[in-house]
Amino acid sequence: MATRKPPAAAWKPGQSGNPKGRPAGTGEVAKLRAAIAERVPELLAAMMARALDGDVGAARLLLERAIAPLKAAEQAQALSLPDGTLTEQGRAVLASVASGELAPGQGAALLGAIGTLARVAEIDELARRIEMLEEKNAKP
Numbered sequence: 001m002a003t004r005k006p007p008a009a010a011w012k013p014g015q016s017g018n019p020k021g022r023p024a025g026t027g028e029v030a031k032l033r034a035a036i037a038e039r040v041p042e043l044l045a046a047m048m049a050r051a052l053d054g055d056v057g058a059a060r061l062l063l064e065r066a067i068a069p070l071k072a073a074e075q076a077q078a079l080s081l082p083d084g085t086l087t088e089q090g091r092a093v094l095a096s097v098a099s100g101e102l103a104p105g106q107g108a109a110l111l112g113a114i115g116t117l118a119r120v121a122e123i124d125e126l127a128r129r130i131e132m133l134e135e136k137n138a139k140p
Helices: 028-038 040-052 056-066 086-098 104-137
Strands: none
Touching: 028 040, 040 056, 086 104
């Protein structure tokens, strides 16, 4: 079965089917944007006047567009964890959260870190065991 070749006049990938089509910026949206752009100083002055007269919505809109929103941040909290097992350390974190010494978000982050550490320790232990088995079963 022979494959069919496209005609020589077919468009190539990335080539427009109408290269002389409507020029960019002549559509209705572009006209609307251009009309608004001409009046931006007046619009800002009117919005500012409304905000200064007590319009909370106008003030909020101006502030949201002019100032980056503040992100909530928790204060760093010193915490001493026991030198015991990871389970004991996790219990210490939970006790600190329960007593109010540590914020819940910080406690959750610490528990996540302890869980990750547990997985890393498990991988290390498995690698150590595999090495010992390979040494034990190696043929001279």
